[in-house]
Amino acid sequence: MLDRWKWILLAGGAVTLAFWAGQRTGAPAPGAGTERAPAPPAASPRPIIIERAPADSEPGAPGALGSLGAEELRAIVQEELARAGKPADVAQEDPDRVAARAEAMTQASALVEHGISDGVWSVEERNALRAQLPDLGEREIHAVLSPLFQAINAQRLRLDGPPI
Numbered sequence: 001m002l003d004r005w006k007w008i009l010l011a012g013g014a015v016t017l018a019f020w021a022g023q024r025t026g027a028p029a030p031g032a033g034t035e036r037a038p039a040p041p042a043a044s045p046r047p048i049i050i051e052r053a054p055a056d057s058e059p060g061a062p063g064a065l066g067s068l069g070a071e072e073l074r075a076i077v078q079e080e081l082a083r084a085g086k087p088a089d090v091a092q093e094d095p096d097r098v099a100a101r102a103e104a105m106t107q108a109s110a111l112v113e114h115g116i117s118d119g120v121w122s123v124e125e126r127n128a129l130r131a132q133l134p135d136l137g138e139r140e141i142h143a144v145l146s147p148l149f150q151a152i153n154a155q156r157l158r159l160d161g162p163p164i
Helices: 002-026 070-084 095-118 123-135 138-153
Strands: none
Touching: 095 123, 095 138, 123 138
């Protein structure tokens, strides 16, 4: 029985020694990793405010826009819009493109109204609507698809496949 206790004590001592050695070798050296970042410089006792009177030619100056006429201002705005890649004037859009967009909007809206009134959104209606979407702008697409998805969500429309 005494031999059994010797082995238990020996095993316990070995485990304790292994744990102690692991703690010693796995830990960083004393003082390592305890450095702190240098403290930020002390703040000045009061903030420094630099004031400068704007010149009349600077943007935001009280008299800066007063010297521009309406035509000069319009030219500046159109120039900035051209730099951004946006059309400066909606009236410059091609009349044929406007007519094609209006026709596509009419046909797409009629397709959606017909599908909603019929209660079924078929593959033929979906394909016809897909053919009209490339001719529409973002607002028109939203205006056409909004009633379609509202009818789908209200379960007033049965789908024969994906809606678009």
